[in-house]
Amino acid sequence: MFRLEVRTSTPAWFNLALPLLAIAATLILCSGLIALAGAGVLESYGVMFTASLGDSYAITETLVRAAPMIFTGLAVAVAFRAKFWNIGAEGQLLAGAVASCFVGAIPMPGPLAMLLMAIVGAAAGAAVALVPATLRVRFKVDDVVSSLLLNSVIYYALMALIEGPWKDSFSGYPISPPIEDSANFPVLIEGTRLHLGVVVALIAAPLIWFLIVRTTLGFRIRVTGENPEAARYGGIHVERVLLSTALLSGALAGLAGVGEVGGVHFQVMSDISPGYGYSGIVVAMLARLNPLGVVPAAIFLAAVMTGAEAMSRATGVPAFLSDVIQGTALLAMLVALLFTAYRIRRVGAAA
Amino acid sequence: MSVVLEQIFQVGFLAAIIRIATPLAFATLGEMFSERAGVLNLGIEGIMLLCAMTGFTATSLSGSLWLGVLVAVLTGMLMGALHALFTVALGLSQHVCGIGVTLFSSGLAYFLYRLIFGQQSVPPSIKGFATLPIPLLSDMPVLGPAVFNQFALVYVAIIAIPLAAFVLYRTPWGLSVRMVGENPRAADSAGVSVIATRFQAVILGGALMGLAGAFLSMAQFNAFTFGVVSGRGWVAIALVVFGRWDPWRSAGAALLFAFVDALQLRMQASGLGHIPYEAFLMLPFIFTIVAMAVMSRNAVAPSALLKPFRREER
Numbered sequence A: 001m002f003r004l005e006v007r008t009s010t011p012a013w014f015n016l017a018l019p020l021l022a023i024a025a026t027l028i029l030c031s032g033l034i035a036l037a038g039a040g041v042l043e044s045y046g047v048m049f050t051a052s053l054g055d056s057y058a059i060t061e062t063l064v065r066a067a068p069m070i071f072t073g074l075a076v077a078v079a080f081r082a083k084f085w086n087i088g089a090e091g092q093l094l095a096g097a098v099a100s101c102f103v104g105a106i107p108m109p110g111p112l113a114m115l116l117m118a119i120v121g122a123a124a125g126a127a128v129a130l131v132p133a134t135l136r137v138r139f140k141v142d143d144v145v146s147s148l149l150l151n152s153v154i155y156y157a158l159m160a161l162i163e164g165p166w167k168d169s170f171s172g173y174p175i176s177p178p179i180e181d182s183a184n185f186p187v188l189i190e191g192t193r194l195h196l197g198v199v200v201a202l203i204a205a206p207l208i209w210f211l212i213v214r215t216t217l218g219f220r221i222r223v224t225g226e227n228p229e230a231a232r233y234g235g236i237h238v239e240r241v242l243l244s245t246a247l248l249s250g251a252l253a254g255l256a257g258v259g260e261v262g263g264v265h266f267q268v269m270s271d272i273s274p275g276y277g278y279s280g281i282v283v284a285m286l287a288r289l290n291p292l293g294v295v296p297a298a299i300f301l302a303a304v305m306t307g308a309e310a311m312s313r314a315t316g317v318p319a320f321l322s323d324v325i326q327g328t329a330l331l332a333m334l335v336a337l338l339f340t341a342y343r344i345r346r347v348g349a350a351a
Numbered sequence B: 001m002s003v004v005l006e007q008i009f010q011v012g013f014l015a016a017i018i019r020i021a022t023p024l025a026f027a028t029l030g031e032m033f034s035e036r037a038g039v040l041n042l043g044i045e046g047i048m049l050l051c052a053m054t055g056f057t058a059t060s061l062s063g064s065l066w067l068g069v070l071v072a073v074l075t076g077m078l079m080g081a082l083h084a085l086f087t088v089a090l091g092l093s094q095h096v097c098g099i100g101v102t103l104f105s106s107g108l109a110y111f112l113y114r115l116i117f118g119q120q121s122v123p124p125s126i127k128g129f130a131t132l133p134i135p136l137l138s139d140m141p142v143l144g145p146a147v148f149n150q151f152a153l154v155y156v157a158i159i160a161i162p163l164a165a166f167v168l169y170r171t172p173w174g175l176s177v178r179m180v181g182e183n184p185r186a187a188d189s190a191g192v193s194v195i196a197t198r199f200q201a202v203i204l205g206g207a208l209m210g211l212a213g214a215f216l217s218m219a220q221f222n223a224f225t226f227g228v229v230s231g232r233g234w235v236a237i238a239l240v241v242f243g244r245w246d247p248w249r250s251a252g253a254a255l256l257f258a259f260v261d262a263l264q265l266r267m268q269a270s271g272l273g274h275i276p277y278e279a280f281l282m283l284p285f286i287f288t289i290v291a292m293a294v295m296s297r298n299a300v301a302p303s304a305l306l307k308p309f310r311r312e313e314r
Helices: A014-036 A041-053 A056-081 A089-104 A110-139 A143-163 A196-214 A216-226 A228-233 A238-265 A276-286 A291-315 A321-336 B002-008 B011-036 B044-062 B065-089 B094-117 B143-147 B152-170 B172-182 B184-189 B194-220 B232-242 B247-270 B277-295
Strands: A002-006 A342-346 B131-133 B149-151
Touching: A014 A041, A014 A276, A014 A291, A014 A321, A041 A056, A041 A291, A056 A089, A056 A196, A056 A216, A056 A238, A056 A276, A056 A291, A089 A110, A089 A143, A089 A238, A089 A276, A110 A143, A110 A238, A110 B277, A143 B232, A143 B277, A196 A216, A196 A238, A196 A291, A216 A228, A216 A238, A228 A238, A238 A276, A276 A291, A276 A321, A276 B094, A291 A321, A321 B065, A321 B094, B011 B044, B011 B143, B011 B149, B011 B152, B011 B172, B011 B194, B011 B232, B011 B247, B044 B065, B044 B094, B044 B194, B044 B232, B065 B094, B065 B194, B143 B149, B149 B152, B152 B172, B152 B194, B152 B247, B172 B184, B172 B194, B184 B194, B194 B232, B232 B247, B232 B277, B247 B277
Parallel strands: none
Antiparallel strands: A002 A342, B131 B149
């Protein structure tokens, strides 16, 4: 007989084992779709791997794709740590993109423009995230639904801009004017798209880890999430912590948008984010809300995305497999997390 | 102003409102059943897309519209069962699972569609539902052609609204749904199976989301495109809140949104609008967020929403 027992603590190796287990389960489940498409499973995954991580150019492309998801993953991880349910990283990213595009289009020295783009983009994301947090703190409004609905508000605001005042009067396309050339983030390796923003994303992860694990604010965020009553009893102003968390989370999501404008697209269009905000939720869950884990989790998703296109060309399996993998990975990870709450014990038949 | 009034009372305009409201009414009722039982289903956006795809595919392969509707409904029930498996049986967090279900379902919809139909410059279409005038009623002035000369699925929606209210408020099962959404522990003591009732409500919700998806790809657009749902699932989430988790109010909210949407389309077409049409599309979301703040004083949301039920935790 087996029995489920409530676990009181989890061993540290779980942090690595659970995501790997979830990813393995995902790849096995999705191999059914590859077989359905009539392609070889190992061959398809092989192409996916070599095209995304097989050579140095592929790796730079994957990193460029991972950067926005590192930021949105950090945004979600920070928010979820405090149990501020920020489903709105997508809208915060778009707000950051729009705001930084405004600034980037103003002629000024390059370094100054980049710095201002980052500051204004982060502020815009933070401002958007502050809405659901304020509503929750002031009016006890559920943050899941309000942050989700704000995504649509911001999306339509962006559309109104690019189809209205921003519309390219020359071509008539609904795209914003490009930012100044001097504001384009420098490319770090000649012949690739690896831009400064990617390095900033990679540095942001350990910084946020330090903030969460080693600083007073981080401690307050964790306690507020784990046990708000105890936090309050211990003199922590829980409402203020939630608002600070929202500002930090929104700023990080906003920076994802800044990176896309400054380093990849140099302007804003309706599909500037293929759902990076929602992918951030997948990344954060795979990372078990650990900021350091966000980097490999984002690189995994980015590798799947870049690899899927090459796989599609080589084997004919639709590239949308990457979307299925993303959703399956999130669900598999949630199931895997059950192992942290329960353990399976073998018990005697008599018991 | 008179121009606007003239537009409103045109038959075509009224008919357009009804057509836009129909998928929203199905989706909103579906989400409402799920939430009344205490389960937020953020999978709705993806479930509608997957159902639009499977329904369209079944019709395009078999030639039968109603078989397509059936397949869409079954797909919705299956995805509802999947969401319930994660959130009700395993007690995992509803919002994250919902996003997972949406990502998974929409990915699967894109993947299977591309696999079955390949990449074509002109997306394949089907001969969708034709309008089905109801004898006598369709001869009424204004309302007749606007309401009673519609697709069969529109009539299904019109019947579904009072039926949903009846089921929720007047049947033992409806009482169980409300109990497990308000106070699962009391429901459990009264001998109601919380797990089973929640499963049933989420699956019924999925079936209604299936009808919403089927309407989009088989009556409104007669084709499946990747943007066929384009946020209507999120609109439904907003409308449930705006309609205070009540079938009548939710359906009314769907109608109101459809009015705003139809008005927006008219203004765009007639070139009347100085206001960007996106401003109208934002309205339901902004209204809902404001309404949530206003309503928060008198808690109308199901009390056990978002809370998993585990029997042993007493």
